[in-house]
Amino acid sequence: MLLMIPGPVEVSPAVVEAFSGPPPGHLAPHVIDAHGRALERLRELFLAGPASQPFAVPGSGTIAMEMAVANLVEAGDQVIVVNTGYFSDRISEMARRRGADVREVRAAPGDVPAPDDLERAFADGEASVVFVTHVDTSTGVRVDPEPICRRARETNALTVFDGVCATGAERFEMENWGADVYLTASQKAIGLPPGLALMVASPEAIEKRHRLRDEVPMALDWDQWLPIMQAYEDRRPSYFSTPATNHIMALDVSLGEILQGGMEAVFQRHQSAAEAMRRAWASMGLELLSSPGVTANTMSAVKYPDGSGPLILETARENGVALAGGLYPGLKQTYFRVGHMGYSTTRPDHLEKTVRAVAAGLDACGLEVDADAAVDALDERG
Numbered sequence: 001m002l003l004m005i006p007g008p009v010e011v012s013p014a015v016v017e018a019f020s021g022p023p024p025g026h027l028a029p030h031v032i033d034a035h036g037r038a039l040e041r042l043r044e045l046f047l048a049g050p051a052s053q054p055f056a057v058p059g060s061g062t063i064a065m066e067m068a069v070a071n072l073v074e075a076g077d078q079v080i081v082v083n084t085g086y087f088s089d090r091i092s093e094m095a096r097r098r099g100a101d102v103r104e105v106r107a108a109p110g111d112v113p114a115p116d117d118l119e120r121a122f123a124d125g126e127a128s129v130v131f132v133t134h135v136d137t138s139t140g141v142r143v144d145p146e147p148i149c150r151r152a153r154e155t156n157a158l159t160v161f162d163g164v165c166a167t168g169a170e171r172f173e174m175e176n177w178g179a180d181v182y183l184t185a186s187q188k189a190i191g192l193p194p195g196l197a198l199m200v201a202s203p204e205a206i207e208k209r210h211r212l213r214d215e216v217p218m219a220l221d222w223d224q225w226l227p228i229m230q231a232y233e234d235r236r237p238s239y240f241s242t243p244a245t246n247h248i249m250a251l252d253v254s255l256g257e258i259l260q261g262g263m264e265a266v267f268q269r270h271q272s273a274a275e276a277m278r279r280a281w282a283s284m285g286l287e288l289l290s291s292p293g294v295t296a297n298t299m300s301a302v303k304y305p306d307g308s309g310p311l312i313l314e315t316a317r318e319n320g321v322a323l324a325g326g327l328y329p330g331l332k333q334t335y336f337r338v339g340h341m342g343y344s345t346t347r348p349d350h351l352e353k354t355v356r357a358v359a360a361g362l363d364a365c366g367l368e369v370d371a372d373a374a375v376d377a378l379d380e381r382g
């Protein structure tokens with residue numbers, strides 16, 4: 001089954017090999033070396049500055065989100081959530097549970113918030129942290145991080161970007177833009193099995209942790225993990241909680257593969273793959289949930305055309321391709337989602353098989369489409 005959902009995604013043969021086999025001990029010299037190098041490579045992947053602090057801990061995207069919230073938010077804090085969908089709702093709730101006063105700046109489904117609405121949230125200068133979902137996986141919308149980073153710095157607010165459906169695919173310049181936390185999980189564009197929570201924090205973010213009066217849950221506490229991460233970067237053994245050793249070995253390999261041609265090539269490849277998929281959708285008369293100017297490169301949220309529905313997904317599965325249903329509350333019956341990130345962007349055959357599977361699904365619904373023309377549209381042969 002070809003896994004073309006917005007995570008987990010297909011992974012490279014080298015990653016499968018690095019991940020497979022008996023678990024190595026976390027204190028084995030080759031594991032310590034891989035761990036240290038993987039942390040260094042995270043900085044490169046995030047285009048983060050030398051003074052930033054990478055973390056790789058066992059967990060999921062949700063754990064990474066919780067870790068960022070737990071270390072930066074305490075009772076009484078004012079925070080802004082730029083809400084573009086399902087995962088923004090989740091981080092709002094996390095901040096609320098820490099006792100924060102949450103201001104949500106909401107967008108219509110498939111769009112980003114209006115600049116005026118965002119400006120109103122910033123206007124009194126009271127917010128201490130701004131949370132943004134870089135690509136919202138429920139709508140396929142991408143927010144532009146740079147102006148938000150700039151505005152937040154003017155008001156001394158820290159910025160946290162959930163990059164779970166974006167990191168390693170969409171442009172993110174952590175140092176140049178002055179973002180404070182960029183977080184992700186292993187199973188999306190990073191190209192690993194699920195199981196790791198990953199993030200890089202700016203010195204200002206780490207300093208905010210030190211100023212917190214509220215206690216931070218121990219397993220999520222940057223202060224617990226920081227000496228461990230520093231030890232691995234110094235290639236010294238260290239222990240707080242057992243690293244996911246197979247994942248760490250695979251992370252080192254995957255980041256090595258991603259960084260090989262440089263990040264510009266990574267961003268370009270994802271953009272090209274996304275444009276190819278969008279040409280194929282258009283050639284079959286399909287429309288996206290997301291507005292054109294804010295559509296992500298990592299996935300497509302495709303509206304079911306009239307007369308079709310989940311039979312498209314069932315048929316695609318019978319054709320060997322797994323796709324995902326909708327996720328946005330209230331709208332999830334009206335569209336489906338296709339992931340196109342990571343390893344599959346290096347595999348034109350994956351994209352072609354996916355387009356053919358969707359064409360078969362439309363055909364099963366009695367809608368006539370030209371599958372060959374859609375495949376030709378992928379590489380502009382059409």
Ligand SMILES: *Cc1c(COP(=O)(O)O)cnc(C)c1O
Nearest residue numbers: 060061062087135137164165185
């Ligand atoms: C997938 C995803 C998450 C959640 O990650 P889990 O590993 O499922 O907990 C969070 N945010 C975004 C943007 C995602 O795409």
